[in-house]
Amino acid sequence: MASITFEGNSYRCEEGQSVLDVLLAHGVAAPHSCRSGSCQSCMMRVETGELPESSQAGIKETLRVQGYFLPCICRPGDDLTIVRPDTDTMRLEATVSHVTALSDHVVCVGLSSQTPISYRPGQFINLFKDDATARSYSLASVPDMDGELRLHVRRFANGQVSTWIHEALRPGDRVQLSPPAGDCFYLPGQAEQPLLLIGTGTGLAPLYGIARDALAQGHRGPIHLYHGSREPAGLYLVERLQELAQQYANFRYFPCLSGSEVPDGFLPGRALDLALSHAPELSGWRIYLCGNPDMVKLARKRVFLAGASMREIHSDAFTHQAA
Ligand SMILES: Cc1cc2nc3c(=O)[nH]c(=O)nc-3n(C[C@H](O)[C@H](O)[C@H](O)COP(=O)(O)OP(=O)(O)OC[C@H]3O[C@@H](n4cnc5c(N)ncnc54)[C@H](O)[C@@H]3O)c2cc1C
Structure with missing residues (x-):
């Protein structure tokens, strides 16, 4: 003891x-x-x-x-x-620049800081509601493009931090965050390598950052982004991602719906199943998996069995504490 x-x-x-x-x-x-x-x-x-x-x-x-x-x-x-x-090394200060609705349940929080915060799109920070309460949020922004940190935050009923963000956070508020961490980000150096990005819910946040970062850095290999939800309301940035797919020939976007309501333009089925049915052989691919912890766990196993090397699989499970 x-x-x-x-x-x-x-x-x-x-x-x-x-x-x-x-x-x-x-x-x-x-x-x-x-x-x-x-x-x-x-x-x-x-x-x-x-x-x-x-x-x-x-x-x-x-x-x-x-x-x-x-x-x-x-x-x-x-x-x-x-x-x-x-506190000097582990707490950074930022000002809320906007809280913008991306869907009925998800907001984009913009954070700016006088001292530049160095990060890679796809990493995460911990945002402090108070000294004892913090939650992780992934960085959807790309430093040179967005000029501020951007988070996508889904609201959870009775969620201590997400409800505070949705209901109380206002432009001009000062907040504290931890320095960016995590290894879910684009690695330049293999511009022809195919990239597979699979996310559920706000698991899109890091993937949105990673895909735009890869494109901005001149990635030439295919970049396939699968975003999954049960209901149409669970997907967001659909038009923006469709535009991106029109703009870049190597970027493809697949909005996937696993529930019974599947409007035109969406794919019926789970994002992971659809991704693996389109690309059953994944040796040589780099894979990014983000969002629901069960999906991430299962996906890590299945992409490995499909030939992806363990060191090419990057993931962030949005683990949370059960009530
Ligand atoms: C590395 C990492 C990155 C993350 N990135 C993001 C992100 O970019 N955007 C984002 O919205 N969230 C992200 N999360 C999840 C986030 O940190 C919080 O868990 C989430 O916002 C809920 O916190 P809360 O304080 O509102 O809820 P809590 O007060 O912690 O929980 C309230 C209730 O909601 C339930 N609950 C909480 N989270 C979930 C969940 N994910 N799924 C199902 N039930 C849940 C709890 O069990 C509880 O019943 C990430 C988590 C990790 C570990």
Whole structure:
């Protein structure tokens, strides 16, 4: 059993318990969201003690060497003294420039910052509603084209952060965010490689950023974007993506509907099934999978079985904490 020292208090960490579990059990207001090591919203820094290597999975090297780790997946074998992240490095400030409806359930949030925020389209940030509450949102914008950060946020009934964004956030509001993270972005250097992008719901956000980034960087290979939803209302930016497909011969857009209502111009079926029926052999492709965690998990398996190499599969599962 290890002990965790945090802000002057020491807590026992039972075998198999995560550091985040221990802090929350003692009423510590520690930001967290996915609780599975993907969103990084709970990141803290160790001052003394040895971290399990796995507790730093997915963290940028520059932060890893400073002792940053993810309390939600940290099950320590050693006593640890831990501190909150340094606000200077881990919190950025931005101003809301607009909150624009993209559909009945999705808004685009524009964020501008006096200090430029460096990112790759498709990465994600954590947006803080308050000191203890943050959620991850993917970057749909492309720095040189959009000049601001853009997020696509779906509203969840009773969702703490998404409801706040939809109902309370206004142009001019100052917000805090974490530095961009994640490895779901376009990698230049193989301009002829075919790219397959599959997303559900607001899983379109990173894919929209990645596709436009690839096109802007002169990608010449095919770029196939499948956006899936059950209902027509779940798809958005349809016309914009159709225009993009007209503008670039190598870009194809497939809006897919898995429910019974399938208007003209949409494909009946699930995005993943349709993508694999059009391209059953994926060796040599680079794949991006974003959105619903079940879809992402299944898609990773199926694209691998269809021949895609593991290192060419990039994904962001929009993991969330069950109520
Ligand atoms: C890497 C990453 C990137 C993400 N990118 C985006 C993005 O670009 N756009 C976006 O809209 N969201 C994105 N998400 C999801 C986002 O972080 C939040 O989980 C979501 O906005 C809900 O937060 P909330 O505070 O409103 O809901 P909560 O208060 O956390 O939950 C309220 C209720 O809604 C349910 N719920 C929450 N999220 C989901 C979900 N995804 N599916 C089904 N039920 C859910 C909960 O179980 C609960 O019942 C991303 C998540 C991750 C991990």
